[in-house]
Amino acid sequence: MTSKKRKFSITLSRDEIEEDIFSFTGSKPSRWPKKRPRSVQKQLDTLFPGLWLGSITADSYKVSEAPQKG
Helix, strand or coil, X not given: CCCCCCCCCCCCCHHHXXXXXXXXXXXXXXXXXXXXXXXXXXXXXXXXCCHHHHHCCHHHHCCCCCCCCX
């Protein structure tokens, strides 16, 4: 008889995440994400040319309506 593992996950707030990182490392997390070195980013762009497209959503292209002439 096979039993399936049940998945368990919860969403943490930004403060809870910061508190957890502080308890592990002893310092607060950096506010800005670390950038990859340019050479590494170029290699990733070559291997996966559309990788950055994952961050584009339909909301990125919302255009407000033009005012009506009148």
